[in-house]
Amino acid sequence: MSLVETQRTEKLRGSGWRELVTPAHGLLLLFLLVYPAMASDFFLTQIGGYSLILGMIALSLMLLAGYGGMVSLAQITIAGAAAYVIAIFGENNSGVHGFAWPWWVITPMAILFASVLSAAFGWVAVRTEGIYTIMITLAIATACFYFTQQNYALFNGFPGYSGLRAPEVFGLYWRDPVPFYYLCLANAVVAYAAVLYGARSTFGLTLQAVRDNPRRMRAIGYNVTAHKVFAWWLSGLIAGAAGVLLAWFNGRISPGSIAVGPAINILIIAIIGGLRHPVGPFIGAVVVVLIQTFAIDLVGAERFNTLIGLFFLAVVFLSPDGILGLWERVKPRPDRDAWGPGPERSGVRE
Amino acid sequence: MNVSIAASRLQGTGANALELDNVGRHFGALVALSGVSMKIRAGERRAVLGSNGAGKTTLFNAITGDFLPSFGRIRFFGEEITHLPAHERIRRGLRRTYQISQLFTNLSIRDSVYLACRGVTNNRFSLLRPSPSDGAMAQAESIIHAVHLDGEAGLLVGTLSHGQQRQLEIALALAGAPRFILFDEPAAGLSPTERRDLIAILNALPGHIGYIIIEHDLDVALRVSEYVSMMHNGSLFKEGTPEEIENDPQVQEIYLGGGHG
Structure with a gap:
């Protein structure tokens, strides 16, 4: 018995990446890789690329909320910060700033700035718990929205910046549909795999332990505040990378992109998809983007938000764990892949 | 006995594992702990007894930094830790368990x-x-x-x-690698078999690890400790060997009669 258990444990604990190589992941990746062969430019960029970007921003929320128990409404603000760095230090046609620094300088700069800003937000927010974390991040997001809207010297106020261009590298313009889709896919895959792997890293375990019982974490030697702030920094890296892609996708960044509406949209995406597994945010993003795109055809321009709202209600009502939770209910095997490899059930006391 | 051997193993510092100097804590007007002074040698195993509300757990919380004491000083192996955050105390070798499992x-x-x-x-x-x-x-x-x-x-x-x-x-x-552990009612809710297991685990601890154990079950407490401190109404009122405490009439009154000494 103990031998079986040891082998099982070794496999589950497998310090490498092997756990990520599963048939499901293989099929999904294959589909995503050949998707451009089937999809029109519209479905490639407006649905595919945009879903991957929003999925990454929602993934940054899932990291905080699912593993860390910290629900943030400021993730779109963090992504927006990266986009503003791209606009201010890169090229824009708004006649304000636009230093035209090369892409390989401003891209890492934007992601780094977003992550540091995220850590700063986190440093403020980790003093609170539960509903208060939501409120304080909402306050931060709202403050940033009004600040960018009213400040013209730095953020060019209400109109923001337009004319942002993705770089041309290796003879490709990276905003063309196919290259842009693959760029988004590569970023999303890296972020997804990193979160899935990291969930069972030492830090991943500490983050989940902090979520479960911060008092006990202090009593075994952990600086709980530092671990939470580090999680915010990591989530800022993902949101920041998504923010850069968002800037190139839209070709513009303005306060409207980081308003309260888009902020709540990210939370809705994460909850519709499910917070229990990093694939949830991407499922949620695809669903929400499809509804947002096609609801107008179904119910008219004035009612499409009603449709999204009804869908949200239905999902939350049927399954608190989002679409992932629905799948968990119908899938054949009972053990859930909740926070990683799932519970082992081989323990028989000798 | 093995305690002195263990103490000498600590490079003969002769330091006390824990020194409390008039440590107290109040919550608003409520005085939960009204000034406790205690010295515990490295490797010593001590029980803290007292009725509910005597301030035992508050004492633990002040020592481990779950909350800071309102006044007084705490030294751990000679180092002042009164104002250190909880995780820093843990990294110095202090550990604790909780009365209600924190897992x-x-x-x-x-x-x-x-x-x-x-x-x-x-x-x-x-x-x-x-x-x-x-x-x-x-x-x-x-x-x-x-x-x-x-x-x-x-x-x-x-x-x-x-x-x-x-x-x-x-x-x-x-x-x-703990150096000193605070056990807060580890036997609470355990079956007789599990209690025996617990006593075996405590007695099997390496000699250099000292501890304080809060325990209502006198049988357990007196079998795993070499010295006993009695608390009542937020302060210490009696200390002695397990035999002295067991036979003390005042202790018996508090434990059996629930009076106010």
Whole structure:
């Protein structure tokens, strides 16, 4: 018995990446890789690329909320910060700033700035718990929205910046549909795999332990505040990378992109998809983007938000764990892949 | 006896493991702890007894930094720790268990104990998965074995029975080379068999590890301690060997009659 258990444990604990190589992941990746062969430019960029970007921003929320128990409404603000760095230090046609620094300088700069800003937000927010974390991040997001809207010297106020261009590298313009889709896919895959792997890293375990019982974490030697702030920094890296892609996708960044509406949209995406597994945010993003795109055809321009709202209600009502939770209910095997490899059930006391 | 041997093993510092100098805590107008002074030698095993509300757990919370004392000073192996945050005290070798289990319900036993071992090492922010050959992992396995949880190591903590959760509480306190442990009613809610297990675990601790145990069950308390402090209404009122305490009429009155000494 103990031998079986040891082998099982070794496999589950497998310090490498092997756990990520599963048939499901293989099929999904294959589909995503050949998707451009089937999809029109519209479905490639407006649905595919945009879903991957929003999925990454929602993934940054899932990291905080699912593993860390910290629900943030400021993730779109963090992504927006990266986009503003791209606009201010890169090229824009708004006649304000636009230093035209090369892409390989401003891209890492934007992601780094977003992550540091995220850590700063986190440093403020980790003093609170539960509903208060939501409120304080909402306050931060709202403050940033009004600040960018009213400040013209730095953020060019209400109109923001337009004319942002993705770089041309290796003879490709990276905003063309196919290259842009693959760029988004590569970023999303890296972020997804990193979160899935990291969930069972030492830090991943500490983050989940902090979520479960911060008092006990202090009593075994952990600086709980530092671990939470580090999680915010990591989530800022993902949101920041998504923010850069968002800037190139839209070709513009303005306060409207980081308003309260888009902020709540990210939370809705994460909850519709499910917070229990990093694939949830991407499922949620695809669903929400499809509804947002096609609801107008179904119910008219004035009612499409009603449709999204009804869908949200239905999902939350049927399954608190989002679409992932629905799948968990119908899938054949009972053990859930909740926070990683799932519970082992081989323990028989000798 | 083995206590003095253990003390000399600590490079003959002769230091007390714990020195409390008039430590007190009040919550608004309520005085939970009204000035306790205590010296406990390295390796000493002491029981703290007292009725409910005597201030025993408050004393523990002040020592471990779960909250800071309102006044007084605390020294740990000669170092002033009165104002250190809780995690810094833990890294200096102090550990505790809780009266009501404080565990990570969504983690496995193995991961919980592994984290407890890692809590006092460097690189706590590692983004790599622990390898099976990790030193902390090996230490975790041996601690899990010491508290008789081998068979359940992979189970999620939330699925464990009360007795197993109490064993895990103790495992978390044993992780990472502790020098001194505060046990807060470790026997609460345990069956007679589990109590015997607990006493065996405590008696099997290495000689250099001292502890204070809060325990209502006199049978347990007097069998695992060499010295006893009695608390009442937020202060110490009697100290002595287990035999002295057991036969003390005042103690008997408080424990059996519930009077006010």
